[in-house]
Amino acid sequence: MKKVLIIGGGPAGCAIAHQISMIGNYNITVVEKSNVLGGGCKTLTMGGHPYTFGPRHFITDKKYLFDFLNKYVPMRSCAEHEFKAYIEQDDEFYNFPIHEDDIKRMPDYNEISEQRKNSKGPAGAKNLGEYWLNSVGDILYEKFIKNYNEKMWMVDSVNEIDTFNWSPKGPSIATGKGKVFSDKISAYPIKLNGYDDYFPIATKDVKVLLSTEINEYDIENKTVNLNDQKMKFDIIVNTLPPDIIFNFKLGKLPFIGRDFYPFVLPIENAFPKDVYFIYYPGKGKVTRCVEYKKLTKYKSKNTLIGLEVPSLSNRLYPLPIKKYQDLADDYFKLMPEGVYSAGRAGVYRYGIDFDRCIDHGMIIAKDIxxxxxxxxxxxNIDPTGEQKRIAK
Ligand SMILES: Cc1cc2nc3c(=O)[nH]c(=O)nc-3n(C[C@H](O)[C@H](O)[C@H](O)COP(=O)(O)OP(=O)(O)OC[C@H]3O[C@@H](n4cnc5c(N)ncnc54)[C@H](O)[C@@H]3O)c2cc1C
Structure with missing residues (x-):
């Protein structure tokens, strides 16, 4: 029986283990550093209030991925959700991303219109700052884009960020009903434990080593030192930042992390009815604030809020900067046949969410x-080429 090692037991590691075990006849081991499976999508609680480290709702443009997970973890739609941004300059809450209807009610509407009329458009922009400035003009850029991206990515200037297909451009100005992701399925598990039932189901035919870290990697030879024992595998799937499994030999890949602060307020609902998230593009440290019972539908006289503050204390968001992507690509080139890298950190792409983790499992299982x-x-092995296209 061929031996498979999966490094990391988050959504990607579990989904990949699940897909490979469905082929049958593989001896699969998942190694997970913490004492639980599920990574960032594991449900936590405070005073009985369920929450995750940052919102983890299931958003996808691929119905087959929703249908797949929905079989194991029945989900309800949360398509009614609205995301708002607090704009200090106007002391006002507007839709996020920027919405045409809100611009009309801004105090500086006339100047904004003038700037938009005269803006060059995003074509040929050399970086993310230029992309936005040339798309929306100076006033909207200052209100919504500049500070937000500088604190989100912890850079001195938004001009340090490149414009890829996958960089955080979003639609320049949204129109229509003002609901976000109206073109995608947006859902959340019905049960209060969120996705937690999926992880043991996905790994039921797999050996799971919790609270375990690999002591030494020799990826070129598909060999690792596990619990002080040298072990060779036929297939290795990595879901960690790829520099780790090569002992940082080409240099460290930068990531931005998050400090996360959950707290409970003595009020049944803190945000207006359909408002799930509030973004803070101003100078304050917080990037996003989430009222979790909007997602979980937990019933209580109190409500749990989670604040996110960018930090370097963990490695969560790959940077949308070309030179770092190139470095990640150099690590991928070191991987011999049968060594795959998947999941958000594993492919070093912002925008790889839970749905794509399942897709990664399907693609790898098919390849095997x-x-x-x-x-x-x-x-690089997505047979449809679709993932490659969105990720360039
Ligand atoms: C703040 C935030 C909010 C997000 N919100 C959403 C959202 O709303 N919807 C969505 O679909 N996606 C969201 N995402 C994306 C999210 O990262 C993915 O959905 C999913 O968690 C990625 O799964 P993963 O397995 O690649 O990574 P992770 O969930 O990070 O899992 C990695 C696993 O590897 C383990 N590990 C780490 N180091 C080692 C080691 N040395 N050895 C062994 N194991 C190790 C970790 O303990 C963890 O269990 C969000 C991400 C962040 C950071």
Whole structure:
């Protein structure tokens, strides 16, 4: 029986283990550093209030991914959700991303219109700052974009961020009903324990080593030192930042992390009815604030809020900067046949969410089933090429 090692037991590691175990006839081991499976999508509680580290609702443009997870973790739609931004300059809450209807009610509407009329448009923009400035003009750029991106990515200037297909551009100005992701399925598990039932189901035919870290990696030879024992595998799937499994030999890949502050307020609902998230593009440290019972539908006289503050205390968001992506690509090139890298950190792409983790599992399992040959970032072996296109 061929031996498979999966490094990391978050949504990606579990979904990949699940898909490979469904082929049958593989001896699969998942190694997870913490004492639970589920990574960032594991449900936590405070005073009985369920929450996750940052919102983890299920958003996808691929119905088959929703249908797949929904079989194991029945979900309800949360398509009614609205995201707001607090704009200090106007002391006002507007839709986020920027919405045409809100611009009309801004005190400086006339100047904004003038700037938009005269703006060059995003074509040819050399960086994210230029992209936005040339799209929306100076006033909207200052209100919504500049500070937000500088604190989100912890850079001195938004001009340090490149414009990829996957960089945080969003639609320049949204129109229509003002609901976010109206073109996608947006859902959340019905049960209060969120996605937690999925992780043991996904790994039921798999050996799971919790509270375990690999002591030493020799990826070129598909060998690792696990619990002080040298072990060789036929297939390795990594879901960690790829620099870790190569002992940082080409240099460290930068990531931005989050400090997360949950707290409970003595009020049944803190945000207006359909408002789930509030973003803070101003100078204050917070980037996003989430009222969790909007997602979980937990019933209580109190409500739990989670604040997110960018930090370097963990490695969560790959940076949308070309030179770092190139460095990640150099790590992928070191991976021999049968070594895959998947999940958000594993492919070093912002925008890889839970749905894509399941897709990564499906793509890797298909590649293995068809005789393998794949290696490196899973984005490079996506048979439809779709993942590669969105991720460039
Ligand atoms: C703040 C925030 C909010 C998000 N919100 C959403 C959202 O609303 N919807 C959505 O779909 N996605 C969201 N995401 C994206 C999210 O990251 C993915 O949905 C999903 O968690 C990615 O799964 P993963 O397995 O790649 O990574 P993770 O969930 O980070 O899991 C990685 C796992 O590897 C383990 N690990 C780490 N180091 C080691 C080691 N050395 N050895 C062994 N194991 C190790 C970790 O303990 C963890 O269990 C959000 C991300 C962040 C950071």
């Amino acid at each position: 089933k068809e005789g393998g040959g794949g290696h490196g970032s899973v984005l």
